[in-house]
Amino acid sequence: xxxxxxxxxxxxxxxxSRALRDKSPATAVRELMxxxxxxxxxxxxxxCGDAGLAGVHVPEVHGGAGGGAVELGxxxxxxxxxxxxxxxxxxxVMAGTALLEAANESDRxxxxxxxxxxxxxxxxxxxxxxxxxxxGGSITAAANGTLTxxxxxxxxxxxxxxxxxxxxxxxxxxxxxxxxxxxGLAIEPLQVxxxxxxxxxxxxxxxxxxxxxEVTGDILNRIWDRICSALAHEMMGGAQHxxxxxxxxxxxxxxxxxxIGSFQALKHRCADLLLEIEIARALTHHSAxxxxxxxxxxxxxxxxxxxAADAYMSAARAGIQLRGGIGFTWENDTHLxxxxxxGSEVLFGTPAIHRERMMTMLEGAA
Amino acid sequence: xxxxxxxxxxxxxLDANWxxxxxxxxxxxxxxxxxxxxxxxPEEWYGRGFTLDQTAVVAEVFRERDxxxxxxxxxxxxxxxxxLACGSDDQKRRFLRPILTGEHTWCQLxxxxxxxxxxxxxxxxxxxxxxxxxxxxxxVWNTSAHHADFGLxxxxxxxDVPKHQGISYFLLDMRQAxxxxxxxxxxxxxxxxxxxxxxxxxxxxxxxxxGEGNGWHVAKTTxxxxxxxxxxxxxxxxxxxxxxxxxxxxxxEELRIAAEPYTWYPQREGRVDLVLPRARETGAINDPATxxxxxxxxxxxxxxxxxxxxxEARRKxxxxxxIPAGSIGKLAASVxxxxxxxxxxxxxxxxxxLSGPDSAADGIIAEVLVSVPAISIAGGTDEIxxxxxxxRVLGMPKGYRADQGPFRDIKRNA
Ligand SMILES: Cc1cc2nc3c(=O)[nH]c(=O)nc-3n(C[C@H](O)[C@H](O)[C@H](O)COP(=O)(O)OP(=O)(O)OC[C@H]3O[C@@H](n4cnc5c(N)ncnc54)[C@H](O)[C@@H]3O)c2cc1C
Numbered sequence: 001x002x003x004x005x006x007x008x009x010x011x012x013x014x015x016x017s018r019a020l021r022d023k024s025p026a027t028a029v030r031e032l033m034x035x036x037x038x039x040x041x042x043x044x045x046x047x048c049g050d051a052g053l054a055g056v057h058v059p060e061v062h063g064g065a066g067g068g069a070v071e072l073g074x075x076x077x078x079x080x081x082x083x084x085x086x087x088x089x090x091x092x093v094m095a096g097t098a099l100l101e102a103a104n105e106s107d108r109x110x111x112x113x114x115x116x117x118x119x120x121x122x123x124x125x126x127x128x129x130x131x132x133x134x135x136g137g138s139i140t141a142a143a144n145g146t147l148t149x150x151x152x153x154x155x156x157x158x159x160x161x162x163x164x165x166x167x168x169x170x171x172x173x174x175x176x177x178x179x180x181x182x183x184g185l186a187i188e189p190l191q192v193x194x195x196x197x198x199x200x201x202x203x204x205x206x207x208x209x210x211x212x213x214e215v216t217g218d219i220l221n222r223i224w225d226r227i228c229s230a231l232a233h234e235m236m237g238g239a240q241h242x243x244x245x246x247x248x249x250x251x252x253x254x255x256x257x258x259x260i261g262s263f264q265a266l267k268h269r270c271a272d273l274l275l276e277i278e279i280a281r282a283l284t285h286h287s288a289x290x291x292x293x294x295x296x297x298x299x300x301x302x303x304x305x306x307x308a309a310d311a312y313m314s315a316a317r318a319g320i321q322l323r324g325g326i327g328f329t330w331e332n333d334t335h336l337x338x339x340x341x342x343g344s345e346v347l348f349g350t351p352a353i354h355r356e357r358m359m360t361m362l363e364g365a366a
Numbered sequence: 367x368x369x370x371x372x373x374x375x376x377x378x379x380l381d382a383n384w385x386x387x388x389x390x391x392x393x394x395x396x397x398x399x400x401x402x403x404x405x406x407x408p409e410e411w412y413g414r415g416f417t418l419d420q421t422a423v424v425a426e427v428f429r430e431r432d433x434x435x436x437x438x439x440x441x442x443x444x445x446x447x448x449x450l451a452c453g454s455d456d457q458k459r460r461f462l463r464p465i466l467t468g469e470h471t472w473c474q475l476x477x478x479x480x481x482x483x484x485x486x487x488x489x490x491x492x493x494x495x496x497x498x499x500x501x502x503x504x505x506v507w508n509t510s511a512h513h514a515d516f517g518l519x520x521x522x523x524x525x526d527v528p529k530h531q532g533i534s535y536f537l538l539d540m541r542q543a544x545x546x547x548x549x550x551x552x553x554x555x556x557x558x559x560x561x562x563x564x565x566x567x568x569x570x571x572x573x574x575x576x577g578e579g580n581g582w583h584v585a586k587t588t589x590x591x592x593x594x595x596x597x598x599x600x601x602x603x604x605x606x607x608x609x610x611x612x613x614x615x616x617x618x619e620e621l622r623i624a625a626e627p628y629t630w631y632p633q634r635e636g637r638v639d640l641v642l643p644r645a646r647e648t649g650a651i652n653d654p655a656t657x658x659x660x661x662x663x664x665x666x667x668x669x670x671x672x673x674x675x676x677x678e679a680r681r682k683x684x685x686x687x688x689i690p691a692g693s694i695g696k697l698a699a700s701v702x703x704x705x706x707x708x709x710x711x712x713x714x715x716x717x718x719x720l721s722g723p724d725s726a727a728d729g730i731i732a733e734v735l736v737s738v739p740a741i742s743i744a745g746g747t748d749e750i751x752x753x754x755x756x757x758r759v760l761g762m763p764k765g766y767r768a769d770q771g772p773f774r775d776i777k778r779n780a
Contacts, residue, residue: 004679247760262763267756275697279669286672307665355661366652
């Protein structure tokens, strides 16, 4: 198994990082998070249409760059660092992964190229965002393919041209393709803690859909693992940004005639945070390498999601605390990352759920 | 060289040279001449310039073949690495060989009653008298000093310069009238460390290492090797199971004495390896709260190992970033040991109140619970590692200092 990034992978990171610094500064994040749509179509076209960021993990035959979880993770990490606002996570990571793992070959051929070049905005609708074991209870597919039921939360469904819905039918769970404007589809935007990632409630009342693949328990777990690994990368990018800006703030802010970074209470908190982040980042990068090589711990993605979520929240709490009053203002940018951290901690399983999932994989259920 | 080639070479060499009926020292001499005693050392000093990974392959073959390796237990390693890095050719010639053959054991005479974390605040005195360095003062917490032949000694040679500049580093012969080591009993019942009194002890001028006034630099070299040792897994230095042959008897005897102070060291690291077996055996593996804590431990342990491998790889690739792997690894080892101790307590429940042969794992778990507090003190406390990380890696500003100017004028313990 690979243990370091290759030259090409480092190059990819540089390119993505530069593009996002340019296209997703905090001012843009603030502007977009206040809109209903939540993203800028021109930037979307540049990053996904021109630069191909939605297809890094899609095979070349389907219009992608032919990378894997490592490349997807690199892009996610840089997106998380700048709090990129847009349906990349929903479309490339969630829907793209579902198509790659579950769709029949002909459906992949038809649907993946649009996702890979950003011309289709897709999302994956699951009726449980806590635990894969809970998926499938609330949306059913009739024999004629129509869907009925609801998902209480879906990521970026409000802008999706294509919804991939996991629903239970006569033959078990299946993946169903639904068009964005389909009749009987009700998408109701929700108020969220993290306004940089939009969530909506999605209700289906006899919505026409097309069955495009089986979703066995194994397949669902594979999809879940890949999404969690990518999300862990996104979180580590955010954690790193918060950590760096917080440490530099402690060097600039003076109290009692000295920089606050010279106070040992703050130094030790930063040293502990560095250790927590180093460990979580190592687990996160490892999870992608495990997915790509098929080797390593089967629970690698759960370890990564649990550790990354805890480290991001630690960085977010310290980011506010070490700035004092200014850190608690709307004006200061720190809360944007704090809220993304909270939102990401709970999506696709809290750290506690992932630790239990890990133990179940290692030792069986309790 | 690739691992397979190394394997072949070591195996062929062992076929030709390894025999269980040789006296131990004679075997080690052959080992030195062959260049397999310390393969990561340079060629002119018994080595082959191997990387640590390549050296690990050699050690693996030795283990598979039950071949006795060069002496490596305890502060010997600190002594040899320090002498190799900072010593004169004459010192390397005189000291390295008997360390590797096992003829000499060493101890580290750094801490004093008045200066531990603040090592540079030490006040053991070294003065040049009649052509020799004369040493007066007291050291403390010195592991293995009660049976060491030599000590790595830091002492003050100049009291009129700032504290870091007045220190010199000596190689002290412990077998002399002016040196007395008294064992101290630790909270876990073992007697590994000592207090050491030096009364007009002498060191010949050729056993000053690194030059007069340059002791702080040499001491930092020793400390960086020591801290790295915490994050590396302690490799089994003993050969498992009874082995037939005279050389094994000599080797077991060496380990029994030299390794005795270290029998509890795996326990101070928390015995992560016993967590899952104990949890299964007791049924605690089915308790949701315990499962959460075990999972946290596994994440910490796995992540710290991956992070240290990654840092090692980046160092080899010639990175320019500052990686004080020793300090980060040592702090990680403390965090892991504490979490393991916490998990062992949850697993044992009320049985954690027992110790000795009647208790869990033949007393090992009880020993974990009362040994883990050492790991965050020995080799530089957690607080000191956090100071190092925040100042050197993160570049956070140093705080107010009350210890500048001539050492003579600094406030010290009475
Ligand atoms: C098992 C064991 C084996 C050892 N073996 C050896 C050996 O072989 N040779 C040897 O020379 N020494 C040895 N030591 C000694 C060890 O290095 C010292 O105990 C250690 O460096 C701490 O020094 P101290 O005991 O004087 O505590 P102090 O330095 O007095 O520390 C007391 C407390 O104050 C804190 N503190 C001190 N300075 C600071 C600061 N600047 N910022 C924040 N907090 C601070 C410390 O972290 C600690 O919590 C050993 C110790 C142990 C426990």
